[in-house]
Amino acid sequence: MAPENSNLDQNPCADPPCAPANDTRVEQSEAEKAEEARKIRRLQTMMNMVISVISQDESLTVEEASELIGNSERTALNMFPGKELAYNLIYRPRLQRLMMERFRLQ
Numbered sequence: 001m002a003p004e005n006s007n008l009d010q011n012p013c014a015d016p017p018c019a020p021a022n023d024t025r026v027e028q029s030e031a032e033k034a035e036e037a038r039k040i041r042r043l044q045t046m047m048n049m050v051i052s053v054i055s056q057d058e059s060l061t062v063e064e065a066s067e068l069i070g071n072s073e074r075t076a077l078n079m080f081p082g083k084e085l086a087y088n089l090i091y092r093p094r095l096q097r098l099m100m101e102r103f104r105l106q
Contacts, residue, residue, distance in 0.1 A: 039079050046072060047091055054098055062103050069095050 028036070050072045054065045076087050099105055 043076055043079055046075065051094065051098060054095075054102055062099075062105075065099060065102070069099075 050068050054060060054068060073087060073091075076091070077084060080086070
């Protein structure tokens with residue numbers, strides 16, 4: 001004869017989805033998701049502008065371009081604290097390549 005609570009043999013997470021016990025993710029509200037998307041678009045626009053200015057302004061010096069890059073990095077990290085690795089993986093190589101091409105740096 002089968003026990004009355006035969007569903008105890010089943011996965012407790014099978015019916016209602018549940019996260020692992022050590023999962024630290026926090027659900028974002030729609031407003032938080034919208035704010036995050038807005039900040040990402042703002043960052044992308046800013047970085048596109050920095051890249052455009054460095055590549056197109058012939059009167060820009062190496063020092064001024066470096067200052068633009070430094071300011072953009074500080075702004076990006078203020079917008080997204082703790083995301084230095086993401087910045088270094090996404091934007092730093094692009095900006096380094098641009099500086100080498102634009103100013104013929106080694």
